[in-house]
Amino acid sequence: MILIKLGGSVITDKARPLTPRKKAMDAVARVLRKADEPVIIVHGGGSFGHYWSVKYDMHTEPKKYNPRGVATVKNSMIKLDNMVLESLFKNGHSPYCLCPSAFMSGNRASPKGIREAGEIAKSGMTPVTYGDALWHGQKKTYILSGDRIMTHIAKVLRPRLCIFALGEDGLYSDMKSRKLVREAGSMRASISATDMDVTGGMARKVREATAISRGGTRVFFVNGNKPRRIADAIGGKFEGTLFR
Amino acid sequence: MILIKLGGSVITDKARPLTPRKKAMDAVARVLRKADEPVIIVHGGGSFGHYWSVKYDMHTEPKKYNPRGVATVKNSMIKLDNMVLESLFKNGHSPYCLCPSAFMSGNRASPKGIREAGEIAKSGMTPVTYGDALWHGQKKTYILSGDRIMTHIAKVLRPRLCIFALGEDGLYSDMKSRKLVREAGSMRASISATDMDVTGGMARKVREATAISRGGTRVFFVNGNKPRRIADAIGGKFEGTLFR
Numbered sequence: 001m002i003l004i005k006l007g008g009s010v011i012t013d014k015a016r017p018l019t020p021r022k023k024a025m026d027a028v029a030r031v032l033r034k035a036d037e038p039v040i041i042v043h044g045g046g047s048f049g050h051y052w053s054v055k056y057d058m059h060t061e062p063k064k065y066n067p068r069g070v071a072t073v074k075n076s077m078i079k080l081d082n083m084v085l086e087s088l089f090k091n092g093h094s095p096y097c098l099c100p101s102a103f104m105s106g107n108r109a110s111p112k113g114i115r116e117a118g119e120i121a122k123s124g125m126t127p128v129t130y131g132d133a134l135w136h137g138q139k140k141t142y143i144l145s146g147d148r149i150m151t152h153i154a155k156v157l158r159p160r161l162c163i164f165a166l167g168e169d170g171l172y173s174d175m176k177s178r179k180l181v182r183e184a185g186s187m188r189a190s191i192s193a194t195d196m197d198v199t200g201g202m203a204r205k206v207r208e209a210t211a212i213s214r215g216g217t218r219v220f221f222v223n224g225n226k227p228r229r230i231a232d233a234i235g236g237k238f239e240g241t242l243f244r
Numbered sequence: 245m246i247l248i249k250l251g252g253s254v255i256t257d258k259a260r261p262l263t264p265r266k267k268a269m270d271a272v273a274r275v276l277r278k279a280d281e282p283v284i285i286v287h288g289g290g291s292f293g294h295y296w297s298v299k300y301d302m303h304t305e306p307k308k309y310n311p312r313g314v315a316t317v318k319n320s321m322i323k324l325d326n327m328v329l330e331s332l333f334k335n336g337h338s339p340y341c342l343c344p345s346a347f348m349s350g351n352r353a354s355p356k357g358i359r360e361a362g363e364i365a366k367s368g369m370t371p372v373t374y375g376d377a378l379w380h381g382q383k384k385t386y387i388l389s390g391d392r393i394m395t396h397i398a399k400v401l402r403p404r405l406c407i408f409a410l411g412e413d414g415l416y417s418d419m420k421s422r423k424l425v426r427e428a429g430s431m432r433a434s435i436s437a438t439d440m441d442v443t444g445g446m447a448r449k450v451r452e453a454t455a456i457s458r459g460g461t462r463v464f465f466v467n468g469n470k471p472r473r474i475a476d477a478i479g480g481k482f483e484g485t486l487f488r
Contacts, residue, residue: 070338101343
């Protein structure tokens with residue numbers, strides 16, 4: 001089983017609010033169609049949900065956020081998800097949309113819901129979920145990132161490989177030289193990630209990747225705009241950053 | 245608390261595939277905004293999901309349906325749901341999208357997921373869910389109707405009133421005279437419904453309404469194209485068919 005996160009910076013143009021990158025979606029969908037094993041897809045919010053969560057000052061910490069903000073983030077994610085689902089369908093997948101509430105209850109993951117996603121993937125359909133604004137309980141809401149969802153799913157289903165498709169080649173040892181870290185030990189990775197965080201969320205991705213790889217699942221950061229590299233990774237050839 | 249089902253024949257043009265009726269959505273959204281209590285919305289599939297489920301010969305009975313059909317129904321429901329959510333937002337609600345997998349596991353409702361929807365409604369947001377194609381287990385899928393969802397939710401949350409907004413004035417005692425049944429005992433209602441079933445699904449709606457009203461919740465069938473009647477029903481004045 002392959003668990004893949006399609007980064008917001010791959011499927012949307014983060015420099016332009018509410019702008020999908022449909023060609024990039026199609027290219028990744030085509031490559032994943034060739035995988036000879038079950039696939040589960042998680043996608044980010046990019047210039048849709050992430051854009052709005054910044055506008056409304058909403059974060060992963062549970063708080064009483066503006067309900068209009070929660071609704072705006074959620075509606076924009078449905079809109080983006082619809083595009084991802086259509087791209088997958090057009091490129092031969094039978095996507096199965098699972099909103100994150102299908103396997104989250106407050107900020108806790110439901111192993112039962114995640115196992116159901118695994119069954120669906122094994123039946124030949126492609127479960128699709130996404131980062132979103134979610135109900136937390138006690139009148140609070142929070143942002144659940146697609147990166148965090150990767151950890152929740154990997155913990156229960158233990159896929160053969162987790163892939164984070166990013167807008168970068170992987171993790172760089174420093175931003176000036178843009179020298180790629182090919183194998184990441186957790187210490188070195190977190191330092192590099194902090195340097196890279198001008199481009200957004202890299203420290204979080206490294207944190208989740210480290211947690212997943214500690215559980216025994218290999219995690220691979222790859223440039224999502226070079227779908228050939230995703231195909232290669234599925235085949236065991238890694239051009240990017242590997243956590244193991 | 246008000247639990248309302250927006251019928252597919254209200255929010256879409258059932259005579260034209262994939263055609264929403266956005267003005268009808270807006271009109272109902274405006275009326276519901278005036279309700280001075282929590283509201284939960286369920287919507288049907290009409291010329292989106294229902295249209296495709298007929299094309300792919302998919303039913304409520306769990307079977308190994310065509311995965312492309314399952315994906316097509318699900319994607320079309322996301323597309324329609326997106327329109328309902330936008331209409332609600334535009335008309336002052338803060339909708340909270342809950343795909344049916346949020347409170348269904350196979351063909352069983354999860355009381356925990358439904359109670360969460362109740363909490364969200366009480367916080368001032370408007371939970372929105374919909375009929376859909378769903379995973380059943382053992383490689384089977386099935387169609388979960390919005391009508392059935394009404395029964396699942398009513399059973400757990402016991403709303404003050406359940407409303408089915410239809411494309412008709414209510415239940416007719418026979419189709420020729422179109423004489424409205426104002427109060428429905430279950431026997432008489434099921435006979436009238438069978439007569440009416442050329443227009444689709446009335447027998448099923450009566451079955452669900454009867455089940456809900458037996459649990460002590462009043463159920464009201466109303467013409468969804470006459471939103472004033474929805475407002476009146478919330479205020480206690482019923483022009484339509486009441487089950488109690």
